[in-house]
Amino acid sequence: MPETKPVQYGFSGYPFRKLSLIFLSILFLVVATTADDSSFPSSNTWRPHHSKKLTKPVVLLISSDGFRFGYQFKTETPNIDLLISRGTEAQTGLIPVFPSMTFPNHYSIATGLYPAYHGIIMNKFTDPVTGERFKRNLDPKWWLGEPLWVTATNQGLKAATYFWPGSDVPKGSWTCPKGFCKAPYNGSVPLEERVDTILSYFDLPQSEIPDFMTLYLEETDLQGHKYGPDDPRVTEAVANTDKMIGRVIKGLKKRKVFGDVHVILLGDHGMVTNCDKKVIYIDDLADWIKIPADWIQDYSPVLVMNPRWGKDVKNPGEKNAELVAKMNEVLSSGKVENGEFLKVYLKDKLPKRLHYSESSRIPPIIGMVGEGLLVRQNRTNVQECSGDHGYDNMFFSMRSIFIGHGPRFRRGKKVPSFENVQIYNVVAEILGLRPAPNNGSSLFTRSLLRPSGKTAQLE
Numbered sequence: 518m519p520e521t522k523p524v525q526y527g528f529s530g531y532p533f534r535k536l537s538l539i540f541l542s543i544l545f546l547v548v549a550t551t552a553d554d555s556s557f558p559s560s561n562t563w564r565p566h567h568s569k570k571l572t573k574p575v576v577l578l579i580s581s582d583g584f585r586f587g588y589q590f591k592t593e594t595p596n597i598d599l600l601i602s603r604g605t606e607a608q609t610g611l612i613p614v615f616p617s618m619t620f621p622n623h624y625s626i627a628t629g630l631y632p633a634y635h636g637i638i639m640n641k642f643t644d645p646v647t648g649e650r651f652k653r654n655l656d657p658k659w660w661l662g663e664p665l666w667v668t669a670t671n672q673g674l675k676a677a678t679y680f681w682p683g684s685d686v687p688k689g690s691w692t693c694p695k696g697f698c699k700a701p702y703n704g705s706v707p708l709e710e711r712v713d714t715i716l717s718y719f720d721l722p723q724s725e726i727p728d729f730m731t732l733y734l735e736e737t738d739l740q741g742h743k744y745g746p747d748d749p750r751v752t753e754a755v756a757n758t759d760k761m762i763g764r765v766i767k768g769l770k771k772r773k774v775f776g777d778v779h780v781i782l783l784g785d786h787g788m789v790t791n792c793d794k795k796v797i798y799i800d801d802l803a804d805w806i807k808i809p810a811d812w813i814q815d816y817s818p819v820l821v822m823n824p825r826w827g828k829d830v831k832n833p834g835e836k837n838a839e840l841v842a843k844m845n846e847v848l849s850s851g852k853v854e855n856g857e858f859l860k861v862y863l864k865d866k867l868p869k870r871l872h873y874s875e876s877s878r879i880p881p882i883i884g885m886v887g888e889g890l891l892v893r894q895n896r897t898n899v900q901e902c903s904g905d906h907g908y909d910n911m912f913f914s915m916r917s918i919f920i921g922h923g924p925r926f927r928r929g930k931k932v933p934s935f936e937n938v939q940i941y942n943v944v945a946e947i948l949g950l951r952p953a954p955n956n957g958s959s960l961f962t963r964s965l966l967r968p969s970g971k972t973a974q975l976e
């Protein structure tokens with residue numbers, strides 16, 4: 518543009534008009550060839566209000582349990598690929614919280630809290646203070662923090678959940694309403710039925726459509742546990758999970774809302790092979806230190822110990838520290854088979870990056886087990902080769918996927934891996950909710966989401 522001439526807006530000057538028409542023609546061709554769904558907002562054509570069928574933000578949060586990062590490369594996954602190419606992906610996967618188990622992670626995704634703060638410190642555990650056992654209990658006293666379905670309903674929005682761990686616990690304004698809260702978990706409900714139930718919510722009058730919905734698929738986890746992550750039957754599970762995502766996309770397109778809905782596809786953790794060749798036997802330490810079996814609450818993938826010192830022991834904390842020091846000395850001596858793959862800690866001395874100390878529910882001694890290794894009391898235990906998770910969340914095999922697709926997610930964008938405690942704030946931001954206190958960063962949402970409203974057009 519020559520500096521001496523005023524900037525021309527519109528089509529009054531012929532040469533400018535001609536150039537504009539050529540530019541618009543090219544733009545049209547680019548848009549027409551890259552978008553097969555005219556309702557989908559691309560970065561070139563996105564307008565926050567035009568072509569919207571939904572007049573409010575809606576989030577559909579889908580978990581494929583145990584979908585290890587990389588599973589998407591095992592086979593053809595055209596539907597997951599579509600979400601990736603038109604959405605935002607954690608390029609090297611979603612990092613679970615420690616321990617990388619199902620209940621702690623699903624509840625961290627829902628609350629933005631590390632397990633030490635939301636209270637579900639393992640899938641199953643015994644509270645060392647009260648002696649009470651947690652095993653999928655629905656008593657609200659176990660479930661701390663504020664999950665998204667509670668935040669949404671507390672602030673006047675509607676929520677619908679399908680088998681998400683913790684979603685059938687009454688809390689705040691959330692009563693697990695019939696018809697909008699599928700629970701308890703029932704693995705025999707076909708995946709198609711789950712998807713179709715979610716899709717049916719979009720047939721409701723606009724004001725009745727839940728603003729926040731969850732969907733839970735578990736085939737990748739089941740097959741991964743049974744056969745290990747490298748088995749062809751896991752590949753089949755991945756293909757079938759992709760089919761279910763295809764069913765979601767097709768159903769949303771049929772209702773002309775695919776471009777309006779924020780679809781988040783993720784998993785709670787990955788999966789790794791464990792084989793009987795890689796076992797640490799606690800009894801192998803017996804020549805140096807005797808550890809009663811009833812001091813051990815869990816062996817692997819996390820060794821959990823709550824020593825029961827006699828009444829004559831005045832300072833059990835000191836005794837625990839001595840026990841930890843002695844165990845580590847023996848394990849690292851080279852005299853115990855695979856001993857170098859187990860390190861025990863007083864919970865207060867665990868690496869800070871695990872955020873696994875600040876809860877009275879966490880037993881005093883935690884053993885970090887090497888990737889894919891098993892811990893057993895003695896050799897009489899039956900061993901088998903299968904798959905497991907729960908290990909240190911630093912291991913790449915424990916990562917899952919994150920893909921966000923919809924108006925607020927950037928198209929074709931890759932972001933570095935992040936921990937799943939960030940997701941609570943992301944969903945809250947999309948839905949315009951005031952987030953409850955959580956361990957995620959409020960600034961993180963900016964790296965993942967477009968600004969809302971008109972300012973988005975300035976990008």
Ligand SMILES: [Zn+2]
Pocket residue numbers: 582583618619620738785786
């Ligand atoms: Zn899981």
